[in-house]
Amino acid sequence: MGKAELQDRHVLSVAQYEREQIDELFQIAEQCLPIARSERVSDVLRGRVLANLFFEPSTRTRLSFETAFRRLGGAVESTVGIQFSSMAKGETLEDTVRVISGYVDAIVLRHPERGSVARAATVSLCPVVNGGDGPGEHPTQALLDAFTIREEMGQVDGVHVAMVGDLKYGRTVHSLARMLARYRDVQLTFVSPPSLQMPRSVLDILDARGAKWRIVESLTDAAREVDVLYVTRLQAERFSDPVEAARLAGSYTVDRKILEDAGVADRIVVMHPLPRYGDLSADVDDLPGAAYFRQAHYGVPVRMALFCKIFGVTP
Amino acid sequence: MGKAELQDRHVLSVAQYEREQIDELFQIAEQCLPIARSERVSDVLRGRVLANLFFEPSTRTRLSFETAFRRLGGAVESTVGIQFSSMAKGETLEDTVRVISGYVDAIVLRHPERGSVARAATVSLCPVVNGGDGPGEHPTQALLDAFTIREEMGQVDGVHVAMVGDLKYGRTVHSLARMLARYRDVQLTFVSPPSLQMPRSVLDILDARGAKWRIVESLTDAAREVDVLYVTRLQAERFSDPVEAARLAGSYTVDRKILEDAGVADRIVVMHPLPRYGDLSADVDDLPGAAYFRQAHYGVPVRMALFCKIFGVTP
Amino acid sequence: MGKAELQDRHVLSVAQYEREQIDELFQIAEQCLPIARSERVSDVLRGRVLANLFFEPSTRTRLSFETAFRRLGGAVESTVGIQFSSMAKGETLEDTVRVISGYVDAIVLRHPERGSVARAATVSLCPVVNGGDGPGEHPTQALLDAFTIREEMGQVDGVHVAMVGDLKYGRTVHSLARMLARYRDVQLTFVSPPSLQMPRSVLDILDARGAKWRIVESLTDAAREVDVLYVTRLQAERFSDPVEAARLAGSYTVDRKILEDAGVADRIVVMHPLPRYGDLSADVDDLPGAAYFRQAHYGVPVRMALFCKIFGVTP
Numbered sequence: 001m002g003k004a005e006l007q008d009r010h011v012l013s014v015a016q017y018e019r020e021q022i023d024e025l026f027q028i029a030e031q032c033l034p035i036a037r038s039e040r041v042s043d044v045l046r047g048r049v050l051a052n053l054f055f056e057p058s059t060r061t062r063l064s065f066e067t068a069f070r071r072l073g074g075a076v077e078s079t080v081g082i083q084f085s086s087m088a089k090g091e092t093l094e095d096t097v098r099v100i101s102g103y104v105d106a107i108v109l110r111h112p113e114r115g116s117v118a119r120a121a122t123v124s125l126c127p128v129v130n131g132g133d134g135p136g137e138h139p140t141q142a143l144l145d146a147f148t149i150r151e152e153m154g155q156v157d158g159v160h161v162a163m164v165g166d167l168k169y170g171r172t173v174h175s176l177a178r179m180l181a182r183y184r185d186v187q188l189t190f191v192s193p194p195s196l197q198m199p200r201s202v203l204d205i206l207d208a209r210g211a212k213w214r215i216v217e218s219l220t221d222a223a224r225e226v227d228v229l230y231v232t233r234l235q236a237e238r239f240s241d242p243v244e245a246a247r248l249a250g251s252y253t254v255d256r257k258i259l260e261d262a263g264v265a266d267r268i269v270v271m272h273p274l275p276r277y278g279d280l281s282a283d284v285d286d287l288p289g290a291a292y293f294r295q296a297h298y299g300v301p302v303r304m305a306l307f308c309k310i311f312g313v314t315p
Numbered sequence: 316m317g318k319a320e321l322q323d324r325h326v327l328s329v330a331q332y333e334r335e336q337i338d339e340l341f342q343i344a345e346q347c348l349p350i351a352r353s354e355r356v357s358d359v360l361r362g363r364v365l366a367n368l369f370f371e372p373s374t375r376t377r378l379s380f381e382t383a384f385r386r387l388g389g390a391v392e393s394t395v396g397i398q399f400s401s402m403a404k405g406e407t408l409e410d411t412v413r414v415i416s417g418y419v420d421a422i423v424l425r426h427p428e429r430g431s432v433a434r435a436a437t438v439s440l441c442p443v444v445n446g447g448d449g450p451g452e453h454p455t456q457a458l459l460d461a462f463t464i465r466e467e468m469g470q471v472d473g474v475h476v477a478m479v480g481d482l483k484y485g486r487t488v489h490s491l492a493r494m495l496a497r498y499r500d501v502q503l504t505f506v507s508p509p510s511l512q513m514p515r516s517v518l519d520i521l522d523a524r525g526a527k528w529r530i531v532e533s534l535t536d537a538a539r540e541v542d543v544l545y546v547t548r549l550q551a552e553r554f555s556d557p558v559e560a561a562r563l564a565g566s567y568t569v570d571r572k573i574l575e576d577a578g579v580a581d582r583i584v585v586m587h588p589l590p591r592y593g594d595l596s597a598d599v600d601d602l603p604g605a606a607y608f609r610q611a612h613y614g615v616p617v618r619m620a621l622f623c624k625i626f627g628v629t630p
Numbered sequence: 631m632g633k634a635e636l637q638d639r640h641v642l643s644v645a646q647y648e649r650e651q652i653d654e655l656f657q658i659a660e661q662c663l664p665i666a667r668s669e670r671v672s673d674v675l676r677g678r679v680l681a682n683l684f685f686e687p688s689t690r691t692r693l694s695f696e697t698a699f700r701r702l703g704g705a706v707e708s709t710v711g712i713q714f715s716s717m718a719k720g721e722t723l724e725d726t727v728r729v730i731s732g733y734v735d736a737i738v739l740r741h742p743e744r745g746s747v748a749r750a751a752t753v754s755l756c757p758v759v760n761g762g763d764g765p766g767e768h769p770t771q772a773l774l775d776a777f778t779i780r781e782e783m784g785q786v787d788g789v790h791v792a793m794v795g796d797l798k799y800g801r802t803v804h805s806l807a808r809m810l811a812r813y814r815d816v817q818l819t820f821v822s823p824p825s826l827q828m829p830r831s832v833l834d835i836l837d838a839r840g841a842k843w844r845i846v847e848s849l850t851d852a853a854r855e856v857d858v859l860y861v862t863r864l865q866a867e868r869f870s871d872p873v874e875a876a877r878l879a880g881s882y883t884v885d886r887k888i889l890e891d892a893g894v895a896d897r898i899v900v901m902h903p904l905p906r907y908g909d910l911s912a913d914v915d916d917l918p919g920a921a922y923f924r925q926a927h928y929g930v931p932v933r934m935a936l937f938c939k940i941f942g943v944t945p
Binding site for chain 3: 350353356357374375377378379381382385386388390391393589590591592608609611612615
């Protein structure tokens with residue numbers, strides 16, 4: 001395959017997807033749903049081999065990619081914590097990828113270093129999918145988040161989403177905000193301590209796309225007005241004062257009482273990239289809009305759709 | 316699938332199997348034997364995905380489950396030592412299982428904590444198989460042990476089995492004794508140091524089922540009278556006096572000489588859950604009744620039969 | 631399968647391959663090339679299961695074997711660092727292999743101890759492939775090295791190969807030298823510090839086969855005369871004097887300038903078993919004869935050919 005053609009098949013950043021491509025991808029993901037649920041068997045990737053190279057562990061993401069590839073009839077080989085193998089001792093990431101990309105048909109690469117996956121793609125002989133490059137990108141998470149909103153709300157256009165928690169360092173909320181800005185009439189409400197607000201660089205992108213956003217401090221106020229509450233973890237270690245940290249973490253914990261007080265317990269869609277710790281209470285699990293496990297499950301059909309696009313096959 | 320229907324498909328404890336179900340399972344296991352031996356290819360689980368979640372390593376058990384699922388045409392993804400992944404850091408087992416059970420068609424769970432697998436099953440969206448929950452249960456081991464007796468002796472009814480070694484802490488002998496009590500005219504002889512005898516709770520179950528049992532101290536006496544000698548490891552660390560420990564361990568070591576002295580070397584069936592250390596001598600390996608490696612191998616068709624039952628397919 | 635028939639199917643040492651068998655193997659490997667490149671799908675190992683038992687990590691070798699088996703339609707289960715599992719704590723390698731070889735159709739075994747793989751083969755119930763036994767053998771590496779020369783040069787007969795670096799401890803150069811001695815009119819030039827020369831035992835085998843060899847110290851002189859430069863790592867820790875070590879390592883580093891000075895940059899074939907560190911400069915990568923990544927990739931079709939031979943199937 002030519003270098004240019006290969007370049008189009010890497011999945012590196014949400015920036016590479018415009019609205020039209022996202023719509024097409026999500027249509028394919030919907031066709032993949034019955035296969036993801038074992039209601040239909042697909043074999044379109046028969047004979048294809050995927051290598052999962054996880055330089056840092058992420059069981060959830062790894063198994064989601066593995067399942068997606070296998071549900072389409074392909075084979076998967078995984079290696080986790082590759083940095084401890086003799087292979088990687090002192091070997092450059094480029095050499096590792098040059099070798100493995102000559103064995104297999106696609107690579108999913110997760111690596112702690114920002115930009116490492118894009119760098120790997122420049123030397124790879126096969127398509128590379130970014131499975132998270134540290135503080136950089138995690139494009140398949142943003143895609144599955146947007147797909148979840150579409151499935152839960154019926155459509156993404158016109159949706160009002162509140163993002164709650166650590167918006168400064170949270171990779172997922174940055175990517176999702178940028179992805180949502182591609183839709184029409186989307187409103188974003190950011191709920192975070194002042195020291196953990198959404199970075200200016202992301203806000204600038206939203207402005208450039210004409211997306212409406214605002215910053216509020218009260219979780220209850222936000223819950224009252226939005227369709228979707230996207231909760232993320234508030235990391236105590238970001239604060240120098242432990243007493244202040246505990247107080248803040250408490251005021252950004254989403255539980256059933258807050259949603260009932262805001263009068264939205266029966267209708268609000270609650271999302272979370274998981275794992276959750278203290279940030280999202282288990283007493284929310286029974287609400288009809290508790291979507292975070294469905295959200296995790298949607299990762300499989302969305303990743304199936306990406307593989308269908310990469311290999312030019314119909315599920 | 317409905318909650319009640321799913322409940323019937325979990326494999327959690329030997330207690331859930333009555334004689335009739337065991338007979339049916341073993342008939343399926345016998346049909347699986349030619350597939351386990353690569354004499355026939357099966358594809359009945361094509362498109363199905365199994366997740367092996369091993370929170371503690373057990374290479375033998377894991378590979379047995381993997382082989383069983385693959386021999387039926389399914390795909391497997393495994394994760395070992397999952398507690399070291401970022402996913403499980405502080406995440407509850409319930410959340411982990413809620414996520415993974417939405418990806419795949421079945422989960423085999425091995426976990427160091429008693430009761431953890433049953434707990435996981437209550438939140439799982441797919442069938443869960445107990446691959447060992449610490450000091451709790453390991454039902455597939457008991458099933459393969461009983462299947463081995465059936466294959467070696469022709470039938471299980473009327474068989475006389477001696478269990479040797481640490482009968483107090485040995486999970487496998489507890490489960491096997493309870494399983495054998497479901498058969499007719501089975502006799503059990505327990506050979507152990509007084510401090511490591513079969514617990515009263517297990518003996519009560521045997522009595523309730525009307526199974527004959529007795530306790531003896533001499534290994535040679537036991538060997539002379541039984542059809543099957545089931546050897547387990549005597550753990551030296553159970554004893555406070557190291558000299559006493561060494562003497563005892565020696566008197567419960569099964570070797571060729573003991574079997575020859577008892578006059579049963581040419582006919583007795585010797586079993587062991589493996590791995591063996593000093594408890595079973597390599598000079599027994601050549602005897603016709605040395606069944607412990609065949610026993611390990613029978614784990615594959617028995618686990619295949621369980622998967623056939625779970626998915627309602629015929630091998 | 632009978633013991634004798636099984637014996638013929640193990641892959642333990644380069645010594646077991648005569649010229650005729652190598653030729654046949656490489657013909658099969660060439661038939662496997664389109665399958666290795668995903669231009670054709672094969673299913674000849676459908677229903678077969680391979681166990682990769684890697685007692686020490688080697689991601690590159692493991693994934694190469696995995697890909698080879700999967701490209702032929704088989705299923706693979708891998709376990710790495712098996713020595714840390716409860717199974718292997720104190721259990722003999724023989725017992726481990728007796729159990730696993732009754733589950734699967736073939737085993738690839740990598741183990742740090744010389745002779746361990748041959749020992750495992752004596753008790754295995756299925757074919758065993760040596761994936762490297764410490765300082766002992768790594769026969770599939772030697773086979774893929776020879777296959778690379780054949781593909782790069784058109785044939786192996788009459789080829790002149792220089793081996794550079796640590797020829798005393800380098801397992802790959804020993805095996806490759808012995809393999810090349812099976813061809814007609816092959817010339818070998820050994821380039822190494824005096825303290826790291828090719829061992830007498832290997833030179834004796836070359837003499838017995840009538841292969842021409844010589845020892846030189848200058849890398850530039852060697853490069854000028856040979857068709858293939860096989861570079862290996864010079865391990866600094868082999869030298870007591872760090873200043874001497876640095877000087878020596880520098881004089882055995884292959885870079886573009888050396889090849890240009892020797893006037894061979896446009897035609898010489900450069901090979902390396904990888905990973906490389908300082909021994910082979912990245913500025914060589916763009917030369918037409920930089921064959922080391924192709925060499926790694928040829929490992930897949932060569933291992934596919936071995937599996938085809940083992941199972942008696944045509945790709």
